Amino acid sequence: xxxxxxxxxxxxxxxxxxxxxxxxxxxxxxxxxxxxxxxxxxxxxxxxxxxxxxxxxxxxxxxxxxxxxxxxxxxxxxxxxxxxxxxxxxxxxxxxxxxxxxxxxxxxxxxxxxxxxxxxxxxxxxxxxxxxxxxxxxxxxxxxxxxxxxxxxxxxxxxxxxxxxxxxxxxxxxxxxxxxxxxxxxxxxxxxxxxxxxxxxxxxxxxxxxxxxxxxxxxxxxxxxxxxxxxxxxxxxxxxxxxxxxxxxxxxxxxxxxxxxxxxxxxxxxxxxxxxxxxxxxxxxxxxxxxxxxxxxxxxxxxxxxxxxxxxxxxxxxxx
Numbered sequence: 001x002x003x004x005x006x007x008x009x010x011x012x013x014x015x016x017x018x019x020x021x022x023x024x025x026x027x028x029x030x031x032x033x034x035x036x037x038x039x040x041x042x043x044x045x046x047x048x049x050x051x052x053x054x055x056x057x058x059x060x061x062x063x064x065x066x067x068x069x070x071x072x073x074x075x076x077x078x079x080x081x082x083x084x085x086x087x088x089x090x091x092x093x094x095x096x097x098x099x100x101x102x103x104x105x106x107x108x109x110x111x112x113x114x115x116x117x118x119x120x121x122x123x124x125x126x127x128x129x130x131x132x133x134x135x136x137x138x139x140x141x142x143x144x145x146x147x148x149x150x151x152x153x154x155x156x157x158x159x160x161x162x163x164x165x166x167x168x169x170x171x172x173x174x175x176x177x178x179x180x181x182x183x184x185x186x187x188x189x190x191x192x193x194x195x196x197x198x199x200x201x202x203x204x205x206x207x208x209x210x211x212x213x214x215x216x217x218x219x220x221x222x223x224x225x226x227x228x229x230x231x232x233x234x235x236x237x238x239x240x241x242x243x244x245x246x247x248x249x250x251x252x253x254x255x256x257x258x259x260x261x262x263x264x265x266x267x268x269x270x271x272x273x274x275x276x277x278x279x280x281x282x283x284x285x286x287x288x289x290x291x292x293x294x295x296x297x298x299x300x301x302x303x304x305x306x307x308x309x310x311x312x313x314x315x316x317x318x319x320x
Contacts, residue, residue, distance in 0.1 A: 005160070012158040019151045020073040026144050027070060030063045033137050036123045046116050047109065054105045057098040058091045062141050065091065078155070079165055082172040089179045092145045096183040100190060102138065142183060149176045192216055199239050204251055208264045216242040219314050221307065226288065226299035233301065237262055240314055243270055245291070268293055275315045277308070291315070 038056050041047050047055070065088035072081025109116050124133050156169040195217035200210040218240040224233040225247070239246040248262035268291070278288040278299070287308035291298040302308045 008158040008160065012155060015151060015154045015158065016073070016078060019155075020070070022147065022151075023066060023070045023073060026140065027063070027066055029137055029140055030059065030066065032128055033134065034060060034063055036126065036128070037120075037134065040123075041116075041119075044119075046119055047113070051105060051109060054098070055102050055109070056138075057095050057102055059095070059141070061088065061091050062095065079168045082152075082168055086172055086175045089175050092141060093179050093182045093186075095141050096186045099139070099142070103135075106135070106138075145176070145180060145183060149173070149180050152176055196241075199241075199246075202262050203246075203248060204261045204263050208246065208267060210239075210241070210246075214242075215244075218242060218318055219311075221311070223311070224301040226301050228297075236265065238300070240311075240318060242318055244268060245270060245273075245315075268296075268298070270315075270319050273315075273319050275312065275319055277312055289315070 033056070038052070038060065041052055042049075065085060069081045069085045072078065072084065110120065120134060123129070152169060152173045156166065156173050159166045159169055193211075196211050196215065199217065199220070200208075203210065220237065220239045222235055223238050225236050226233060234249075237248045237250075239248070245268040247265045247268070249265055251259060251261050251263050253259050272294050274292045276290045276292075278290050285305065286301065286303040287305050289300045289308060289312055291300065300311070302311070
């Protein structure tokens with residue numbers, strides 16, 4: 001037990017030291033943005049207050065929260081530091097929600113506002129920036145949030161479960177994990193919207209409505225459609241979304257506007273679909289999937305067995 005305690009204490013001290021050192025580095029980087037951008041821009045009035053607020057979001061409040069945490073860590077009061085810090089964790093979620101809008105606004109200002117463009121270039125040439133641009137520094141709080149999760153977890157694992165510190169650390173780990181999940185959900189939704197928008201743009205015309213609230217992109221790929229009568233196999237591009245399967249074929253390569261687009265052939269709703277592997281569970285080449293809908297059965301084939309297996313898994317999960 002004594003050995004275990006000593007090991008815990010060594011690891012705990014090492015982690016606490018690393019947390020403090022990295023916190024100092026993080027504060028230095030935030031300070032660069034606040035000193036050389038936010039403070040000067042406020043004084044000069046190069047950007048309107050609302051634009052400034054959009055680009056930098058709650059960065060000043062994040063900086064203040066980290067200063068307080070750093071102060072407690074230096075004094076060795078980790079628990080009081082965490083209690084305070086966890087109350088400001090929501091700021092990280094709000095920062096993530098604002099980041100996409102912040103990046104768009106920054107790009108817009110660089111395009112339209114000549115004096116801001118010159119100012120930004122000048123500040124980034126300062127030796128303190130070490131070749132980094134403002135765009136490299138703005139995502140730092142979200143990278144730091146990810147690090148907090150690992151630091152707090154490591155500290156918890158090396159704390160004796162029958163102490164008050166353990167309870168406080170467990171609360172901190174829970175809070176950071178919840179905010180990390182909130183941030184991850186924001187990024188997942190954003191990525192999903194971009195995928196749906198890309199699919200919408202790939203399809204010719206506006207007849208097929210891909211962008212629908214609550215719909216998720218799952219996968220896409222070329223598969224062969226086996227016709228019911230003895231016709232030739234048809235190569236089609238399939239897009240699997242959470243509630244529908246879209247089949248599309250390439251537009252004519254010489255078409256003036258749509259040569260690189262796809263023409264939607266059919267949209268199959270998944271809520272009344274059942275999926276079966278016809279073959280493909282053997283070690284032979286490729287496989288065949290049977291998709292049964294109320295008024296149609298679709299046979300899909302690929303010469304790549306792994307691909308058929310992946311499609312089977314994705315389809316059954318989507319149908320479920």
